[in-house]
Amino acid sequence: MRGMFVALNIGSRDVRLLSVQGGEVRRWGSLPLAPGLLRDGLILQPKVVGAVISALFDSLDVPRDGVIVGLDGLPFTYRTIVLPRMKAALLPEAVRRAAAREMHLSVEEMKLTWQATGRDGKDIGYFVLGVPRNLLDALKTTLDEAGVRVSSMDIKPLALARVADRCEALLLSLEPDCFDIILVADGRVAVMHSLVPRGQGNMEANLPRLAGELAKAVEFYQATLPTASLSRDMPLLLTGELAAESKTVELIRVATGYAVAQLTPPFRLPPPMPVASFTTALGLVLKKASLKPVPGAVAGGFRDINLNILSPEDGAKRAGARLSAFLLPAALCISIGLLYPAYSLMSAAAEEAAMLQADYTRVQQEMTEKLGMADEAGRMEKEIENILKSMAGINAERQDLLIAEAKITGDLELVTGLLPAGAYFTAIKIESDQITVEGSADSAFTVVGYVVALEETGRYPEIRISWIADAVRDSRNAGTAQTQAAVNFGIIISR
Numbered sequence: 231m232r233g234m235f236v237a238l239n240i241g242s243r244d245v246r247l248l249s250v251q252g253g254e255v256r257r258w259g260s261l262p263l264a265p266g267l268l269r270d271g272l273i274l275q276p277k278v279v280g281a282v283i284s285a286l287f288d289s290l291d292v293p294r295d296g297v298i299v300g301l302d303g304l305p306f307t308y309r310t311i312v313l314p315r316m317k318a319a320l321l322p323e324a325v326r327r328a329a330a331r332e333m334h335l336s337v338e339e340m341k342l343t344w345q346a347t348g349r350d351g352k353d354i355g356y357f358v359l360g361v362p363r364n365l366l367d368a369l370k371t372t373l374d375e376a377g378v379r380v381s382s383m384d385i386k387p388l389a390l391a392r393v394a395d396r397c398e399a400l401l402l403s404l405e406p407d408c409f410d411i412i413l414v415a416d417g418r419v420a421v422m423h424s425l426v427p428r429g430q431g432n433m434e435a436n437l438p439r440l441a442g443e444l445a446k447a448v449e450f451y452q453a454t455l456p457t458a459s460l461s462r463d464m465p466l467l468l469t470g471e472l473a474a475e476s477k478t479v480e481l482i483r484v485a486t487g488y489a490v491a492q493l494t495p496p497f498r499l500p501p502p503m504p505v506a507s508f509t510t511a512l513g514l515v516l517k518k519a520s521l522k523p524v525p526g527a528v529a530g531g532f533r534d535i536n537l538n539i540l541s542p543e544d545g546a547k548r549a550g551a552r553l554s555a556f557l558l559p560a561a562l563c564i565s566i567g568l569l570y571p572a573y574s575l576m577s578a579a580a581e582e583a584a585m586l587q588a589d590y591t592r593v594q595q596e597m598t599e600k601l602g603m604a605d606e607a608g609r610m611e612k613e614i615e616n617i618l619k620s621m622a623g624i625n626a627e628r629q630d631l632l633i634a635e636a637k638i639t640g641d642l643e644l645v646t647g648l649l650p651a652g653a654y655f656t657a658i659k660i661e662s663d664q665i666t667v668e669g670s671a672d673s674a675f676t677v678v679g680y681v682v683a684l685e686e687t688g689r690y691p692e693i694r695i696s697w698i699a700d701a702v703r704d705s706r707n708a709g710t711a712q713t714q715a716a717v718n719f720g721i722i723i724s725r
Contacts, residue, residue, distance in 0.1 A: 236292050237514035238283065238378065240369075241302040242268040242407050245283050248508055249292045250515045254498040257290045258508060271304040273368040280375025287376065296381040298514040301369055303408055306361045306385055307333050307340075308422065315352050329358045331636075341366055343537045347418075357535050359385070366539065382517050383539040387412045387422040389513030390469065393495050397531030398464050400444060401493060402482070403510070404433075404472035409440060413447045415460060417531045421447045428651060433478050441485040467493040469509040641665060641689075641725070648683045652676050656718075665723040666696075670716050674698055677719045684723065692724040 234256070239246040241263075248258035261282050267275050287294055309332045313324055325344055330336070340360035347355045373380060387410055390401050397417045403410040406427070413421035425443060429435040448460060466488035472478055473492065483490040492505075495512040499505055517536055638660055645658065645665060653671035671677050677698060684693050698719045 234293065235298065235515045235518050236294075236296065237298045237300070237511040239300045239302065239508070239511040239514065240268075240273075240279070240283070240372075241405065243405075245279070245286055246508055246511055247283075247286050247290055247292065248511050248515075249290070250497060250512070250519065253496075253519075255500060255503060255508075255512075257292055258500070258503055259286060259290050260507070261286045261289075268303065271301060271362075271365050273365075273372050276368055276372040277375050280372045283372070283376035283378065287378070294376070294378045297378050298517055299369075299373065299378075299380050299383045300386055300389055300510055300514050301365075301383075302386055302405070302510070303424070304361055304365060304385055306359060306422075308357065308359045309333055310347065310355055310357055312353050312355050315349070315354055325356060325358060329360060333358075333360055339363055341539065343539055343541060345535055345537055347533070347535075357537075359535075359537055359539070361385070361539055370540075380540060382514075382541075384514055384517060384537065385422075385539070386410055386510050386513075387424075388419060388535050388537070389510050389516075390493065391419045391513075391532075392516045392534055392536075393469075393509055393513040394467055394493060395496070395532050396465075396467075398461055400447070400464060400466045400488065402440075402444070402466060402468050402470075402473070404468065404470035404478065406471060409436070409443075410470075411443055411447050413451055414532070415451055415458065417533045419535055420451050423447060433472060433481050437481055437485045440482075444486055444488075463489060466490045469493040469506045471504075471507050474504060474506040644687065644689065645684070645723070648680065648687075650676055650680055650683070653680060661725075663725055665725060667721040667723065668719070670701060670718050672714070672716055674717050674719075677717065677721075681721060690723050690725065694722055696720040696722045 234249055234251040236247070236249045244260045244262045246258075246260040249256050263279065263282060267273065267279050273279050309329065311325070311328045311332055313321075313328060316324060326342060329342055329344075333340075339362060341363050342358060342360050344356045344358040347357050349355070369383075386403065387401075390403060390410070391412055391414050394401055394414060396414055399414045401410075401412040401414065403412075409425050409427050411421070411423045411425075412419060423443065425439075427436045428439070444466070452458060452460065466482065466486060468479060468482065468490060469492065479490050479492070482488075493509055495505065495509055497512060497515075517538075641660060642658070645667060646655070649655065649669075650671075652673070653669055653676050655667065655669040657666075657668040659666040671680075677695060681693055681695060684690065698717055701716045701718045702713050
């Protein structure tokens with residue numbers, strides 16, 4: 231590896247900086263941040279955070295040009311979409327429109343980047359990532375305050391998957407203020423999920439929930455891809471500040487049943503360096519550096535998603551792998567009770583046809599203005615007509631199914647997202663006119679509070695508790711079986 235690479239990882243509790251040269255970490259360090267400077271990925275005081283970053287660069291005496299940046303806790307949404315092959319001039323608009331429908335978001339408020347992941351005949355798959363623009367604007371202001379010039383930016387889950395470089399693995403990052411779960415399957419990042427720990431990251435208090443979320447990630451993948459299978463000996467790789475403790479490794483192993491190991495970056499590391507705390511930064515370096523595979527990696531098996539969030543939105547990358555080897559099937563699958571967004575990966579050809587049909591006249595005008603030549607505009611028009619004709623035979627019922635999926639996904643995320651601490655679901659049934667929820671809670675007050683939270687959204691015409699009954703909840707703490715008072719409940723939500 232030639233040259234020097236500098237990576238900056240910004241978290242809610244501290245900022246971490248390192249430089250790598252010749253495959254070896256040369257300098258590293260961190261500085262704490264005062265509480266309240268960051269919240270949910272938003273830098274609330276760019277000048278203050280910028281000053282801390284500037285002081286860290288000064289203390290390590292590393293260049294501020296060409297820095298690779300990551301921001302922990304940055305909210306994101308992602309999908310794999312399939313589009314027919316088309317002119318490069320049409321692609322950015324097609325991706326934005328498909329993403330707006332697939333992700334149910336406003337592309338005006340989200341910054342989109344994408345990477346071509348493979349092709350199959352006339353279809354091409356794209357991994358599309360969206361992050362809120364206002365959060366990126368605050369980050370840019372912060373880096374300007376620090377005098378840092380960025381070459382690339384990434385999200386934490388993709389950086390960690392890059393460090394693992396495995397065809398199949400579960401990755402778990404344990405920081406005091408955030409847990410990140412990443413599932414790599416069939417050589418690609420299949421699931422990315424973050425959750426806020428309870429009790430300041432106390433592992434004993436979070437183990438049951440954490441084990442449940444890991445299980446849900448695997449179940450979600452297998453439900454979405456019924457024909458796929460995961461190896462029984464798939465490793466669980468740990469990193470993050472809390473993962474540096476040997477007690478944590480043993481607790482996770484017992485709670486999950488996985489073979490647990492530390493996520494090891496492929497660099498020469500100085501002995502006193504707290505590697506687990508700097509793994510994300512090293513994953514950022516790997517966006518630019520090329521090293522030998524790490525131990526346990528399958529050569530050529532991992533397909534990296536290497537996006538630059540700060541790049542122009544039409545800077546799509548291309549890949550030569552066949553689509554069938556990388557993409558999820560074009561199938562609609564909603565896993566009830568999971569906290570991850572439903573993967574709606576139906577064939578995007580029908581959507582493209584509908585979009586092009588609705589905006590046919592406008593596309594004609596835009597292409598004429600951009601190209602400034604009548605003959606080129608005519609060729610673009612003919613190509614659009616050919617795309618429309620090729621889509622004409624697709625069943626219109628898929629559009630209705632897509633609309634229904636969007637509503638179901640929204641209801642599912644809302645109902646599960648408002649569930650308070652001390653409660654969990656045993657069943658969720660979504661029908662055309664109502665949602666039936668059953669579960670267990672530590673008290674009736676918790677159930678009532680949940681209903682009130684749902685009512686305050688104003689989304690549903692009626693919400694009522696259909697039944698509630700006293701119960702006893704089994705729990706396990708440090709290997710000792712215990713019981714505690716609880717209630718079981720049923721709630722009916724009119725849609």
